Amino acid sequence: SQTIHQWPATLVQPVGSPLSLECTVEGTSNPNLYWYRQAAGRGLQLLFYSIGIDQISSEVPQNLSASRPQDRQFILSSKKLLLSDSGFYLCAWSPSGGHEQFFGPGTRLTVL
Amino acid sequence: QQQVKQSPQSLIVQKGGISIINCAYENTAFDYFPWYQQFPGKGPALLIAIRPDVSEKKEGRFTISFNKSAKQFSLHIMDSQPGDSATYFCAASLLNYGGSQGNLIFGKGTKLSVKP
Numbered sequence: 001s002q003t004i005h006q007w008p009a010t011l012v013q014p015v016g017s018p019l020s021l022e023c024t025v026e027g028t029s030n031p032n033l034y035w036y037r038q039a040a041g042r043g044l045q046l047l048f049y050s051i052g053i054d055q056i057s058s059e060v061p062q063n064l065s066a067s068r069p070q071d072r073q074f075i076l077s078s079k080k081l082l083l084s085d086s087g088f089y090l091c092a093w094s095p096s097g098g099h100e101q102f103f104g105p106g107t108r109l110t111v112l
Numbered sequence: 113q114q115q116v117k118q119s120p121q122s123l124i125v126q127k128g129g130i131s132i133i134n135c136a137y138e139n140t141a142f143d144y145f146p147w148y149q150q151f152p153g154k155g156p157a158l159l160i161a162i163r164p165d166v167s168e169k170k171e172g173r174f175t176i177s178f179n180k181s182a183k184q185f186s187l188h189i190m191d192s193q194p195g196d197s198a199t200y201f202c203a204a205s206l207l208n209y210g211g212s213q214g215n216l217i218f219g220k221g222t223k224l225s226v227k228p
Contacts (some may be wrong), residue, residue, distance in 0.1 A: 042220070043201065043220040044156070046215060049215060090156070092155075099143075099205055100146070101146075101158070101216055102158060103156045104155050106153075106154070106155045
């Protein structure tokens, strides 16, 4: 069966510090991968999606970037965090050519 | 054209009652409509999904009703239980849209509270 992991689970970072969040998927190959952000009590905002290694599309221009160095690894990064980057970051995967998206457990990021 | 509008924003239901959450979409080309359930501090979990070639899909106490002509779909939770208290999101997608590979368009969510 497929599983999706995210780490860290929680993170508190000062403004201006760098960020690296990692997501890995097990039990499948060539998945589509997604990064979402969810502000407190709000909906899901798609940040990036990837249909393959080094194939990243950005949905919202911002302070963040994404990379996919391996087939089942998706990384969300920032060089300098802003207060507005605080939120709940969710990674998701879907089978290539499929509709269903499955979410990871999320990372709670607080920027102080 | 890409929006999915969800209502109500919050809902309080007595135990044993029926919870109903509604969504409306604009793009008639959408071909997949899932519902997600999210508990506090957790990632959303896929609950049930429907395609536009059927008008209803039932899984246990959860039913999706789909009205293609009205461009609306809804989630019905029968015999609602306190354990159903969560935030529910509807979504819609189009498998191939400008190369987006089926990106989901989410509603803003409904916070459901089931009172014992």
